[in-house]
Amino acid sequence: MKTIKYLIVGIIFGIILTKAEVISWFRIYEMFKFQSFHMYGIIGSAVVLGVIMFFFFKKGTIKDYKGKLIELEPKKKGFARTLIGGTIFGLGWGLIGACPGPMFILLGRGAWSIIVVIIGGLLGAMLYHAIKQKLPH
Amino acid sequence: MDFLMEPWPWYVGGPLIALVLFLMHFFGKKFGVSSNLETICAIGGAGKLVDFFNFDWRKSGWNLMFIVGSLIGGFIAFKFMSPSEAVALNPQTVQDLAEIGFQNAGSKFLPDEIFSIETMMSVKGMAILLLSGILVGFGARYAGGCTSGHAISGLSNLELPSLIAVIGFFIGGLIMTWLLIPLIF
Secondary structure, three states: OOOOHHHHHHHHHHHHHHHOOOOOOOHHHHHHOOOOOOHHHHHHHHHHHHHHHHHHHHHHOOEOOOOOOOOOOOOOOHHHHHHHHHHHHHHHHHHOOOOOOHHHHHOOHHHHHOHHHHHHHHHHHHHHHHHHHOOOO | HHHOOOOOOOOHHHHHHHHHHHHHHOOOOOOOOOOHHHHHHHHHOHHHHOOOHHOOOOHHHHHHHHHHHHHHHHHHHHHOOOOOOOOOOHHHHHHHHHOOOEEEOOOOOOHHHOOOHHHHHHHHHHHHHHHHHHHHHHHHHHHHHHHHHHHHHHEEEEEHHHHHHHHHHHHHHHHHHHHHHHHHO
């Protein structure tokens, strides 16, 4: 099972996001109310370390487990898609306080109503691909 | 052992998320959760309705393993590492929420006013859960990523599209939190 390592990294991820309370609806609400540094500190420190890490990936100082150069896939370009798509995402994130990762972590702790949110997420992804030709990108 | 039982501050959580980002790249992949929504659609046969979903989802098996793992991690942390469900919120947040009808904010991870089974069984409660899920799924795939792919990975790679996406996340989140949530609840 070559993919077992991703399962283990996922387990670590689920524990981290639970223990750091990132999966709490209240923490997301508090963040958008600018009433706590907690979420900004989490995302900010992860990004600062990420920038340093990616610098060493690009330089080739840090290679992957097979000794190969780590290639970073560029994001899809487009002002409209990222701004409009991002805003739609933010409306959902602000309301339900969970982005896709936390949805699955919350399911793991038995928050059964999150199943409806996940079904919504699947429908939303389907809807996007059904109508994407008509959308500005 | 105390440390494992206490809630983790931001300066522990953030660097550990960076560790997850590192491990995914070290193991030859990337860190991005929302593309799993497409993979699950493909497994569920969405290709019959929308041609896009006729891709070979087996190639995304590693990412599915990641979310299955995160589900297990959520279970482990809840069962064995969470003696208390309380979230230490800013008292102002608790008061603001009380004013719009959220009782005992922060006494649990999730508000009953959105997530309890009773709320889910009501038409309004069900609509909120389903609609917010649709917004998250649609928006993430339209934008080409979610918090993990854009806010963490994309910003780490100094990607302009990710910066625009994150600005969008905040425009949407602020509109929802400041304008719409007081109307909805």
